[in-house]
Amino acid sequence: MADKKFQAMIVKEDENKQFTREICEQSISDLPDGDVLIRVSYSALNYKDALSATGNRGVTRKYPHTPGVDAAGIVEQSNVDSFKPGDNVIVTSYDLGMNTAGGFGQYIRVPAGWVIPLPKELTLKQSMIYGTAGLTAGMCVSRIIDGGITPDSGDILVTGATGGVGSMAVAILAKCGYKVIGVTGKSAETEYLKKLGAADIMTREDATDSGKRPLLKAKWAGVVDTVGGDILATAIKSSMHNAVVACCGLVASPDLPLTVFPFILRGISLIGIDSQNYPMTDRVSIWKNLSEKWKPDALESTGHEVGLKDLNPKIDEILKGRVKGRIIVKLDDQ
Template sequence: MDTKREFKALRIYEEEGKYIRRIEKRKIEDLPEGEVIVRVKYSSLNFKDALSVSGNKGVTRKYPHTPGIDAAGVVEYSASERFKAGDEVIVTSYDLGMNTDGGFAEYIRVPESWVVAMPKELDFKQAMIYGTAGFTAALSVYRLLSAGQTPKMGPVVVTGALGGVGSIAISILVSLGFEVIAATFENSGGEDELHELGVASRISSEITDDQSGRPLLKPLWAGAIDVIGGNTLHTLLKACKPLGNVTCCGNVGSGDLAMTVYPFILNGISLIGIDSQNCPMELRQKVWNKLASDWNVYSNKEQVIESSLEELDTYIDLMLAKKSRGRVIVKL
């Protein structure tokens, strides 16, 4: 293909300690090495993208850079035997949008090992309504079920319930017959959204942030999906019913976990880590296929905002302020 072809991209520049956002023209030849070139149709906004945009060196080391850890589009060129021009594909996780130019651009070039075949039941927009957030939510539910969690054991609490991972996890759990408790920040609103998702009850994040110092608490739930980490994760483990399961997929609150072993050795609680970034391809494709079929439950259009690259600034700032809700998808 013509490597001189120009395309539009959101670029982040580091200038005198500040991180400046610019939409500019780039060329295919400017993209990193890889076997597959994808014309991006849709991307989506995730917390890692907001961190990359704001100069978090734990996410992106070098600038200028194009964020966007999600992309769905059409293969334009392939040196891989797995894919051919015209194939519809999804690329999420791995290093996309972190230290490899990502999906906030009309083209990406990536290794073939990062590329997932688009399930026939999904289109580009639907795939990015899910994106990394939806995949992470589905992987969390998949791991809960694999660990033996059932609706009969009791309610499952989901933190960050109004965010991307939380809202999709709730939708899947409710469809499977689970009673779901939504944990949200105080005064965050969203009653109508949570009712639409089908949650059984709502609790303040203060309840999932116990400050008593006690090693165990009165059991309040049978399992949990946590996106916060830190003391919130600690509280979820302390207040989980015996033999329950708790998944962890984020560290928005903290990456530290200071606790005793008592939830594990006295109540038999299982802590399940969710690594959506480097999940093996076989499992990744299996979970995407579930999202496209049995678990294709994210139909609440009120929870989806479609943005252009030019409009994305507003939604990035809301996410950094922890005021974002639902999913923001980016149409290229």
């Protein structure tokens, strides 16, 4: 194949150590080696992409770089038998968009071990409405279910509820029959959260206890936390006996000001979620559930589509916690 040109967002560091973002022409030969070359139809914006796009070395060590931890598209070339040109596929996380050129470009080339066939019940666009956020939310829900928490066990709290992971968690839990309470800083989005399936809403202030008591009135049978800090600590202190708390994010804070009392007096389990290195067999099982029994009726309404050229301001918005649902990036008609 001739060295095809394509469009990609390139993040560069200038001589004053400032990071800039531009849509540039790239060549297939600029991509890293890999088994599968994929023409990207859709990507999506995650909080981690915004960190990569603003020079966060904890996410991306070397620049210039193309972010985008999520990509869905069509195989163009493959040197493995498991994928053939024309196959619809999904790639999320591993090193995509971190130190491997990611989904904010019209082509990616990746190891075959990162690629999942698109489940037949999902479109490429729907798979990116889920993306890493949906996979992560699905992992949290799976751990709550595996921990023996059923809809009869009690209410489930979801923090950062209007965000990508939060919206997906609210919608999936509601689809599974749980009564979901969403914590949000966006009081104007109550209707949005109720349409996703939330039974009720709490403000961030109401979800934060600044007192020193090690335990609070037990309210939650399960928690999906995307924010960390005082809100997560309050959620754990307010959880019931044997509750399962799945912790995946830190947009509020990486700190966790707690004692051990919730764990030793109430048997609460705090479960860490790492979607990046989640084993492929477990990923396939989560994607199967996302495409079948967990698929929310309101899935499409959580996705807001933009082109690559309109992505830049969304990156600043997600860092300020202003994004609602999922920003989907359409790559195939730039």
